Amino acid sequence: xxxxxxxxxxxxxxxxxxxxxxxxxxxxxxxxxxxxxxxxxxxxxxxxxxxxxxxxxxxxxxxxxxxxxxxxxxxxxxxxxxxxxxxxxxxxxxxxxxxxxxxxxxxxxxxxxxxxxxxxxxxxxxxxxxxxxxxxxxxxxxxxxxxxxxxxxxxxxxxxxxxxxxxxxxxxxxxxxxxxxxxxxxxxxxxxxxxxxxxxxxxxxxxxxxxxxxxxxxxxxxxx
Amino acid sequence: xxxxxxxxxxxxxxxxxxxxxxxxxxxxxxxxxxxxxxxxxxxxxxxxxxxxxxxxxxxxxxxxxxxxxxxxxxxxxxxxxxxxxxxxxx
Numbered sequence: 001x002x003x004x005x006x007x008x009x010x011x012x013x014x015x016x017x018x019x020x021x022x023x024x025x026x027x028x029x030x031x032x033x034x035x036x037x038x039x040x041x042x043x044x045x046x047x048x049x050x051x052x053x054x055x056x057x058x059x060x061x062x063x064x065x066x067x068x069x070x071x072x073x074x075x076x077x078x079x080x081x082x083x084x085x086x087x088x089x090x091x092x093x094x095x096x097x098x099x100x101x102x103x104x105x106x107x108x109x110x111x112x113x114x115x116x117x118x119x120x121x122x123x124x125x126x127x128x129x130x131x132x133x134x135x136x137x138x139x140x141x142x143x144x145x146x147x148x149x150x151x152x153x154x155x156x157x158x159x160x161x162x163x164x165x166x167x168x169x170x171x172x173x174x175x176x177x178x179x180x181x182x183x184x185x186x187x188x189x190x191x192x193x194x195x196x197x198x199x200x201x202x203x204x205x206x207x208x209x210x211x212x213x214x215x216x217x218x219x220x221x222x223x224x
Numbered sequence: 225x226x227x228x229x230x231x232x233x234x235x236x237x238x239x240x241x242x243x244x245x246x247x248x249x250x251x252x253x254x255x256x257x258x259x260x261x262x263x264x265x266x267x268x269x270x271x272x273x274x275x276x277x278x279x280x281x282x283x284x285x286x287x288x289x290x291x292x293x294x295x296x297x298x299x300x301x302x303x304x305x306x307x308x309x310x311x312x313x314x
Binding site (some may be wrong): 002004005006007008009011012013014128129131132154157158159161184188189191193194 | 226227230235236237238261286287289292295296297298303304305306307308309310311312313314
């Protein structure tokens with residue numbers, strides 16, 4: 001019997017996505033657009049938050065959004081009420097966005113990236129797979145709603161670890177569901193050390209201004 | 225091709241058991257059919273601001289230093305999903 005020969009490869013399985021994300025990142029940088037992605041579990045309020053962000057920033061900045069879902073154009077329809085440019089990415093059976101989907105959607109959109117200050121990318125609702133895919137964004141925000149329980153960060157550490165900021169949503173329901181903010185903050189800090197944490201309600205707009213300030217700060221830091 | 229060697233970190237978002245379960249099925253009808261997937265589990269390494277050193281952390285749910293228990297400043301490794309080597313029978 002022949003002895004197997006070991007051939008060293010040392011190649012990241014997701015290197016193709018990493019390369020595509022790097023190309024996007026350079027394009028975004030050259031165009032001067034600040035790109036922020038949103039990740040969370042389904043139903044934790046990404047779209048509601050983004051509606052508020054588009055409305056608020058849309059008055060003073062040129063903004064646009066891509067939104068990913070397995071099926072339906074529902075989120076894009078909701079977000080278009082902000083009267084800002086929005087495109088839906090329907091992924092079919094794929095549970096996350098990857099860099100090539102973002103690239104294709106941007107090509108199809110006909111948007112001039114140079115004409116934008118902010119591009120938001122709402123990922124498919126999923127706390128697992130989106131963690132592995134770089135989309136070329138400047139910053140990633142992870143959202144956690146008060147109805148999900150305080151221990152979500154401990155159960156899904158990878159997605160929290162890869163985030164630059166964490167937003168606790170549906171704060172208006174905190175009391176009704178017995179949400180323990182202290183424990184939630186501690187759990188987020190345990191897996192995502194150093195990231196700022198915001199508590200907001202997209203319904204009442206409470207806490208929105210601090211989150212918007214942070215988003216503006218990402219853009220300013222990028223320009224320096 | 226007799227084996228595929230993969231380095232897998234707990235923070236990669238990939239479940240080892242699911243990968244092993246689906247491997248044979250995914251290889252059917254390809255040059256990898258009949259090969260073995262050999263997974264090397266990688267540790268999670270953090271930078272501990274208290275020890276001022278690179279340390280391991282045993283729990284993926286808590287980024288705490290195994291030596292002093294302090295929370296990590298940042299994570300240095302543990303998200304690997306890397307094809308490290310192929311075993312060929314020539």
